Amino acid sequence: xxxxxYKTALVTGASSGIGAAVVERLCAEGLQVHALAxxxxxxxxxxxxxxxxxxxxxxxxxxxxxxxMGEVEFDILVNNAGVDRPGSILKSxxxxxxxxxxxxxxxxxxxxxxxLPGMVARDRGHIVNISSIAGAYNFGGNSTYHASKAAxxxxxxxxxxxxxxxxxxxxxxxxxxxxxDIFAHVHGDSAEIRERFIDGFELPQAADIANAIAxxxxxxxxxxxxxxxIMPTLQVPGGLSTTRPESPQS
Ligand SMILES: NC(=O)c1ccc[n+]([C@@H]2O[C@H](COP(=O)([O-])OP(=O)(O)OC[C@H]3O[C@@H](n4cnc5c(N)ncnc54)[C@H](OP(=O)(O)O)[C@@H]3O)[C@@H](O)[C@H]2O)c1
Numbered sequence: 001x002x003x004x005x006y007k008t009a010l011v012t013g014a015s016s017g018i019g020a021a022v023v024e025r026l027c028a029e030g031l032q033v034h035a036l037a038x039x040x041x042x043x044x045x046x047x048x049x050x051x052x053x054x055x056x057x058x059x060x061x062x063x064x065x066x067x068x069m070g071e072v073e074f075d076i077l078v079n080n081a082g083v084d085r086p087g088s089i090l091k092s093x094x095x096x097x098x099x100x101x102x103x104x105x106x107x108x109x110x111x112x113x114x115x116l117p118g119m120v121a122r123d124r125g126h127i128v129n130i131s132s133i134a135g136a137y138n139f140g141g142n143s144t145y146h147a148s149k150a151a152x153x154x155x156x157x158x159x160x161x162x163x164x165x166x167x168x169x170x171x172x173x174x175x176x177x178x179x180x181d182i183f184a185h186v187h188g189d190s191a192e193i194r195e196r197f198i199d200g201f202e203l204p205q206a207a208d209i210a211n212a213i214a215x216x217x218x219x220x221x222x223x224x225x226x227x228x229x230i231m232p233t234l235q236v237p238g239g240l241s242t243t244r245p246e247s248p249q250s
Contacts, residue, residue, distance in 0.1 A: 002221050003029045003214075005124060006075035010034045010068075012059050012111070013081030014052070015042035017180030018130065021206035022078055023052045025214050034072060036065075037081065059107040069114040076217065077115045078128045079108045079152075084186045089143040097144045104148035105155075112159060116168070125168045128213055129156045133176045133229065137237035153227075160226070169224045171216040176231030179203040203232050 009026045013019035014035030020042075026033045027050040035043055035052040036059065043054035057064040059081045083103045085096040112127060119125025134141055135149030156172035163170070181189070183197040209230060216225035231237075 002126075003031070003218055005221065006031060006126065006217070008032045008034070008072055008074050009076035009078065010036060010072070010074045010111075010115075011078040011080060012036045012107070013130075014046065014054075015039040016185075017182060018175075018178060018206045018209045019078070019080040020046055021210035022080060022213055024050050025207070025210040026076070026217075027051055029214065029217075031076070034068070034074070036068070059111075060102045062110055065107070065110060066114060069111070073118055073122070074115055075119075075124060076126045076128070077111060078130070078213065079111055080128075080130045081107065082130065082132075082182075084142055084145045084182070086187050087142060088140070092142065092144060096142075100142070100144045100148050104145070105151050108152055108155065112155070116159065116163060119168045120163055120166045123167050125163075126171065126217055127156075127159060127168070128171045128173060128216065130209075131156070131172050131174045133174055133231060133237055136174060136229070139237060139239070156227070160224070167221055169216075169221075171213070171225050172227045173209060173213060173216075174227060174229040175204070175209055176229075176235050176237075177201070177203055178209055178230075179205050201232065202234055204230060 009031050011019050011023050014023045015037035023033050023035045023046060033052040034055055035046055036055045036057050037043055038058050040056035043056055046052055047054045055068055081103055129152050131152040132149040134146045135153045156170050159170045179198055183193050187193045212228050212230055219225055
């Protein structure tokens with residue numbers, strides 16, 4: 001059981017949803033789990049419940065993140081923090097694009113840059129990146145979010161090359177819709193948003209994603225689970241749109 005080979009974990013975006021569930025799961029395995037997000041109160045409550053070590057740090061705060069990575073040798077890094085903004089790129093602001101890329105991609109790259117050399121030197125480590133089916137398929141949504149998650153997909157593959165020859169594992173978890181507060185965080189918390197995204201659907205719960213991550217970590221050290229796409233049974237990607245022009249060609 002490689003869980004016993006690992007002692008420490010860092011989970012970003014740990015104050016709610018999937019991140020909080022992963023913290024809970026890894027704490028239950030006896031790891032020392034460091035939980036990072038901006039919401040100090042939520043992290044403190046999680047720490048009381050699970051025994052994790054809270055860090056109220058913005059994942060885009062490079063100095064803060066660098067300090068933490070210098071203080072602890074992490075065996076497991078779960079890059080989970082993520083944001084989205086409503087609407088297509090037709091309505092995106094410059095700030096929307098910067099925020100999504102800063103949180104979903106730039107911070108992931110920086111954390112991998114800070115974590116991977118130590119893992120390679122110790123010949124031990126596991127990086128888990130949370131992407132999205134938005135990175136694998138095209139459908140209505142924010143194109144910047146899709147692009148950021150597609151980059152996380154390729155990064156996850158490429159990290160395996162960077163760590164080639166060492167017992168460093170990389171797992172991409174690619175979820176479809178999961179019953180978390182992400183939709184409230186993106187669109188605002190309202191009955192209409194819950195009705196649109198959550199109520200009445202049969203959806204994977206955050207704990208289901210945490211269990212999938214635990215499966216990948218618990219696999220024998222000779223086994224790298226590279227990619228897990230986890231969708232609701234009653235959700236499928238795909239489709240083809242064809243429309244007539246609004247006006248004839250001139
Ligand atoms: N739920 C889904 O349907 C779904 C589907 C596909 C992929 N995902 C991905 O799964 C991951 C987790 O999402 P979730 O569903 O659990 O959503 P969530 O409940 O909104 O959680 C997002 C987490 O990211 C943290 N975060 C956001 N900005 C941050 C920042 N600047 N610095 C540090 N932490 C930050 C939030 O904490 P603070 O606000 O306290 O900082 C929160 O803990 C995301 O990467 C998301 O893109 C979710």
